[in-house]
Amino acid sequence: MKAIYSLILVVALILIAIVGAGLLGIGYLFGVIIPYLAVLVFVVGFVVRVVSWGRSPVPFRIPTTCGQARKSLPMFKDKWNRLDNPGTKLGVVGRMFFEIVLFRSLFRNTRVEMHQGPHIAYSSSKWLWLFALMFHFTFLLIFLRHMRFFTEPVPGVFVMMDQMDSMFQILTPALYLSSVLILVALGYLLLRRLLVPTVRYISQPADYFPLFLIIGIVISGMLMRYIGVFKTDLMPVKELAMGLVQFSPTVPDGIGTTFYVHLFLVSVLLIYFPFSKLMHLGGVFLSPTRNLPNDSREKRHVNPWNYPVKFHTYEAYEDENRKAMVEAGLPVEKPLEEETEETSGEEASDDNAEKKE
Amino acid sequence: MYDAKKIIPGLIIFALFFTFPFWFNLGTAAYTTPELELPDPEEHEHCIESTEYMRAEHMAMLDEWRDIYVRDGYQEYWSELNQEYFLTSLTKTCMDCHSDKEKFCDRCHEATAVDPYCWDCHIEP
Numbered sequence: 001m002k003a004i005y006s007l008i009l010v011v012a013l014i015l016i017a018i019v020g021a022g023l024l025g026i027g028y029l030f031g032v033i034i035p036y037l038a039v040l041v042f043v044v045g046f047v048v049r050v051v052s053w054g055r056s057p058v059p060f061r062i063p064t065t066c067g068q069a070r071k072s073l074p075m076f077k078d079k080w081n082r083l084d085n086p087g088t089k090l091g092v093v094g095r096m097f098f099e100i101v102l103f104r105s106l107f108r109n110t111r112v113e114m115h116q117g118p119h120i121a122y123s124s125s126k127w128l129w130l131f132a133l134m135f136h137f138t139f140l141l142i143f144l145r146h147m148r149f150f151t152e153p154v155p156g157v158f159v160m161m162d163q164m165d166s167m168f169q170i171l172t173p174a175l176y177l178s179s180v181l182i183l184v185a186l187g188y189l190l191l192r193r194l195l196v197p198t199v200r201y202i203s204q205p206a207d208y209f210p211l212f213l214i215i216g217i218v219i220s221g222m223l224m225r226y227i228g229v230f231k232t233d234l235m236p237v238k239e240l241a242m243g244l245v246q247f248s249p250t251v252p253d254g255i256g257t258t259f260y261v262h263l264f265l266v267s268v269l270l271i272y273f274p275f276s277k278l279m280h281l282g283g284v285f286l287s288p289t290r291n292l293p294n295d296s297r298e299k300r301h302v303n304p305w306n307y308p309v310k311f312h313t314y315e316a317y318e319d320e321n322r323k324a325m326v327e328a329g330l331p332v333e334k335p336l337e338e339e340t341e342e343t344s345g346e347e348a349s350d351d352n353a354e355k356k357e
Numbered sequence: 358m359y360d361a362k363k364i365i366p367g368l369i370i371f372a373l374f375f376t377f378p379f380w381f382n383l384g385t386a387a388y389t390t391p392e393l394e395l396p397d398p399e400e401h402e403h404c405i406e407s408t409e410y411m412r413a414e415h416m417a418m419l420d421e422w423r424d425i426y427v428r429d430g431y432q433e434y435w436s437e438l439n440q441e442y443f444l445t446s447l448t449k450t451c452m453d454c455h456s457d458k459e460k461f462c463d464r465c466h467e468a469t470a471v472d473p474y475c476w477d478c479h480i481e482p
């Protein structure tokens with residue numbers, strides 16, 4: 001039901017674009033106003049969300065993220081934990097790098113298996129990691145390749161990506177490998193939610209909706225490139241795209257409806273992004289189990305939200321009551337001194353206590 | 358905000374990355390669709406098919422012609438629009454009318470960063 005609900009939502013979005021841009025012909029709304037709005041909402045929303053995360057204090061280092069706390073016992077060798085549980089900034093940079101670029105913690109994903117008898121085994125499960133990596137990298141590549149519509153002259157890097165991506169020269173226009181791979185990866189990610197009972201049980205519309213939305217974007221893009229009736233002329237598309245980024249928006253004639261569907265779905269994705277789980281793009285950089293060096297044994301970390309506590313040290317207490325204590329025969333740290341020195345000592349220690357506050 | 362020294366530069370990098378096309382094109386002349394040098398309208402009124410069709414489908418057409426040629430040799434392509442047969446040839450047909458590749462094919466392809474590999478083998482007229 002949750003999947004169908006999300007699917008209906010995406011189909012409705014497609015219909016809105018078909019009716020609005022295709023039948024009613026309000027290209028200016030779908031080609032200029034909504035895309036501008038989307039970019040604005042995306043960038044501002046993203047920044048606001050990250051800043052709001054930045055406001056929440058991170059109290060302390062988490063000492064056992066993956067490996068045993070470094071330098072805790074001589075038997076735990078430091079070299080085992082240089083990446084998993086590093087104590088230095090450099091190690092943390094390494095850990096973050098592998099986390100963000102290679103999804104290292106997803107690589108550790110395990111599956112629980114019940115064997116004969118009361119016997120549970122955890123086996124490694126790399127499929128999610130593999131397809132997740134595939135999805136994210138092809139998405140990035142497609143995003144970068146699209147810069148050919150937004151730059152003039154097109155920088156060599158993007159041309160090179162284009163050539164590498166279409167190197168097998170299958171079909172004309174040449175088939176991009178990334179388009180095929182992203183469909184495969186999205187297919188896996190969707191089927192995983194639909195077919196694995198445990199994952200299906202915890203899947204929400206917020207999980208299905210972005211999947212269907214991105215599948216919709218990819219399919220509309222591929223239709224526009226390869227399939228006869230959906231094809232669109234790229235020259236006016238480039239003019240529209242360049243108009244947007246040079247702040248002189250135009251809506252040239254001759255752009256097919258498929259393009260507006262594609263662009264509308266992308267705009268919806270951008271608007272949806274800051275309010276959704278997709279914010280893990282920014283969130284991954286702020287994961288406390290990944291980005292803090294485990295150096296609690298070497299450095300003192302003060303809880304940033306500590307309320308300034310008024311405390312009264314034993315020294316000050318003794319200074320105040322030394323006379324009475326000595327009279328009562330209690331042991332004191334400092335022996336009782338001359339009358340004059342004692343009072344001055346008391347004042348000094350009071351000052352100290354105040355300073356500490 | 359905590360860790361502002363790290364988060365703010367991070368956000369700036371993010372914003373710069375995402376708005377790349379907006380600042381990359383700063384100061385450049387407004388983009389216009391490149392002018393194409395079309396064949397003399399006195400001699401040829403139309404392309405092989407309608408202009409809209411050619412814009413969207415010329416690569417598919419060439420692909421089809423190539424297959425036809427490789428399997429059966431030159432064939433005649435019947436154009437309803439021109440009421441005329443065309444030889445299924447890249448060089449002898451397309452490039453006969455569109456004789457200056459640089460001022461025609463390349464203008465579009467450079468703008469959209471398409472790089473047809475045909476010219477690795479075929480001779481540019």
Ligand code: HEM
Pocket residue numbers: 139142143145146149173176178179217218219220221222224225226234237241259262263266
């Ligand atoms: C996150 C954003 C986007 C994604 C994931 C995406 C995805 C895709 C995919 C998978 C294709 C198939 C062909 C290819 O891989 O190039 C495609 C084609 C296309 N996209 Fe996008 N797209 C996005 C944003 C945009 C935007 C903002 C535009 C506006 C200019 C756009 C315009 C096009 C056009 C014109 C094509 C057809 C390309 C051709 O015929 O060669 N896309 N898109």
